[in-house]
Amino acid sequence: MESPLSHPAMISLSILFVALYLVRRALLGKKRKYPPVAGTVLHQLLNFGRLVEYQTELSRRYRTFRMLTPTNNYVYTVDPANVEYILKTNFANYGKGTMIHDVMEDLLGDGIFNVDGAMWRQQRKVASLEFSPGYCATTAASCSATRPRSSPAS
Structure with a gap:
């Protein structure tokens, strides 16, 4: 049986692929840093009966990590700097997308936790009025004024 490398076309293709790889690597510069696959x-599936505990253990070991599925690559983080970056500094880059919206629509509808873009901004504007300092103070005062006083236990 003849070796595939004895054919000039195979040798040329191999050299071409290696050259393309090296050029691409040089143009991209530094290798991107990705969180570890945990x-x-x-x-x-192996930890299905204790999934919450399993993911808690992973988050203690790796403050940010990836979980791979056949169709997606999920990133989990408990690192406060990453959480602030995602939820505050660069929120627009971290949309939920249509898959999450479609899956959660029956539970969350088109509320603030399930929409992106203009719909999210509109929901946030409405919600921010509810959480303004003046509104919170007024609500807390009215709740404490109407709350029945409990008698001390005997």
Whole structure:
């Protein structure tokens, strides 16, 4: 049986692929840093009975980590700097997307926790009025004024 590398076309293709790889690597510069892969669907199935504990253990070990599935790559983080970056500094880049919206629509509808873009900004504007300092103080005062006083236990 003849070796595939004895054919000039195979040798040329191999050299071309290596050259393309090296050029691409040089143009991209530094290698991107990704969070470590901490689990896959198999790991989740093996720990299904204790999934919350399993993910808590992972988050203690790796403050930010990836879980791989056949169709997606999920990033989990408990690092306060990353959470602030995602929820405040660069919120617009971290949309939920149509998959999350479609899955959660029956539970959350088109509320602030399930929409992106203009709909999210409109929901946030409405919600921010409810959480203004004046509104919170007025609500707290009216709740404490109408709350029945409990008698001390005997």
